[in-house]
Amino acid sequence: MFDNLSEKLDSALHVLKGHGQITEVNVAETLKEVRRALVDADVNYKIAKDFTNVVKKKALGQDVLKALKPGQMMVKLVKDELTDLMGGEAEGINLSGDPSVILMSGLQGSGKTTFSGKLAKYLKNKKTKKPLLVACDVYRPAAIDQLHVVGEQVDVEVFSDKGNQDPVAISKAAIAHAKANGHNVVIIDTAGRLAVDEVMMTEISNIHNEIKPHETLFVVDSMTGQDAVNTAKTFNERLNFDGVILTKLDGDTRGGAAISIKSVVNKPIKFIGTGEKMDALDVFYPGRMADRILGMGDVISLVERAQEQYDEEEARKIQKKIAKNKFGFDDFLKQLQQIKKMGSMKDLMGMIPGAGKMLKDVDIDDDAFKGIEAIIHSMTPEERSNPKIINSSRKKRISKGSGTSVQEVNQLLKQFNQMGKMMKMMQGGGGQKMMQMMKGMK
Structure with a gap:
């Protein structure tokens, strides 16, 4: 969503972010690039020009040049002005009639x-x-x-x-x-x-x-x-x-x-x-x-989507299973289904601050979970509830049944094991240990 515009605005504002000293001249140059980015995004030239003129006036009027972090101040001004340009506040739909x-x-x-x-x-x-x-x-x-x-x-x-x-x-x-x-x-x-x-x-x-x-x-x-x-x-x-x-x-x-x-x-x-x-x-x-x-990013919308799919009773059951070390692949499959209901993976990743930029050239397929689901469905009920029993011969059978390789089965089992440890740490309040483990994970 708006990938090209985001990239060009980031490039324009990066000049200010990296400057040791910000002057009227480089503010004007930056806003010229901002205006060009808006016009390239098919914004009417007059609207784009008025937009940058307002930002410039506010920037020079609020002593941005003397601010402790002038680059961040400029980003905030651009963000506030973009918000106003698009309407300021969200407006609901009128449902006053009957019908x-x-x-x-x-x-x-x-x-x-x-x-x-x-x-x-x-x-x-x-x-x-x-x-x-x-x-x-x-x-x-x-x-x-x-x-x-x-x-x-x-x-x-x-x-x-x-x-x-x-x-x-x-x-x-x-x-x-x-x-x-x-x-x-x-x-x-x-x-x-x-x-x-x-x-x-x-x-x-x-x-x-x-x-x-x-x-x-x-x-x-x-x-x-x-x-x-x-x-x-x-x-x-x-x-x-x-x-x-x-x-x-x-x-x-x-x-x-x-x-x-x-x-x-x-x-x-x-x-x-x-x-x-x-x-x-x-x-x-x-x-x-x-x-x-x-x-x-848009963390608030991401949380709201997650809350829409949140089942309190199911969450309590999962919590008990994690505490007793009984979280299995059937439970994991249910969690995947809830994530899929939240929307396309690319859209969800775009809501995470910084992720959109990191993944701009990565094609995130909405069917990314299909291979994982196929592997889980190829397991027996006993294997899904107790993955520890999955040995070499079972892995070969699972890979053949799911149309995947043994390496892919191994990778899923390893990631599932790491995820189980992280969940256990979260239950016990081991936040620092969890962060250390996450650093070592891809």
Whole structure:
């Protein structure tokens, strides 16, 4: 996410970090490089120029040149200004109605239908919400079927009327259906076009005027850069939408849309899509995103994702097993499944401060655990619960059954043993011993 921009900003600010003395001249040179990095990321030139002018004014006005650590002070100023540029604070979604009606808008291919499913799953997980998805794309033959497939994936009902070509009538019928069947959120997926045209804008305006949604969201493909910002501006002039959804942030995006869209349309980015899976959805926090852009990671989001998968009862059982030295491969497998539910490995690693920079040229496959899982599944129940009994002949059988080498089986057993020792030390409060052991591990 934003790898190129992060690298260029880090390079620009590195000049100041390494300087024994910072002057007005090298501050100006650094901010010139920052502006160039933003423009390369497809941020509008005027926005980039205004951004660096504000940072420069604040830097010279806050005696950064005389500060004890002026380089760090400059990084903080850039981070704060990036946060303000992207909206300052996270903004929630309006769910005040009964049912709450959410209207999705955007161009074809922006990811509206997929995001509608993600949002339905996100709201459904809040326990008190029972969403209904509504298929109002009456033009693409496969659009209605696609939403039904998405609905099945997230276990949410989909309302559609294939014989009806009037999206306004379908929307009204869907809201009536929701009221009659206890759905307290209605998510309406509308038609998109390959480009903005008058027919499309009139249709979405008619739906908006008739159903008066509590929340209107504009879905935009972040990979389209400045074009995304221009499209958002056109939609906002007709719909006056409430917020922006940025999809495909896990792709090869330059980041310009995320950074500049708020200042152009004066509407907050509410959610971001970070992958194809139905749980690859995050609330947009400008401060956290600024941290990630500057290579500082996003530990808070990482912890929140972990907490979502945290099972207190299961954790207690694991704790008891560790205390009794009975933590086995079945338990380890459960932990792997929880990690996989947290999202793509590359995205998770990017949340760890410094890891994104270290792993920028490393291709982290989401199927990285497949080999480990295959080895564990090739073990007998007795071997999984008591790995100490796995001898040479058992290793050969396990490697053959999992399609791996004996060396890979040995490596997993060694790492599992080291992990068990670390867990035991954590239980006993041996923090220093654990740190020494970690230094010796890869």
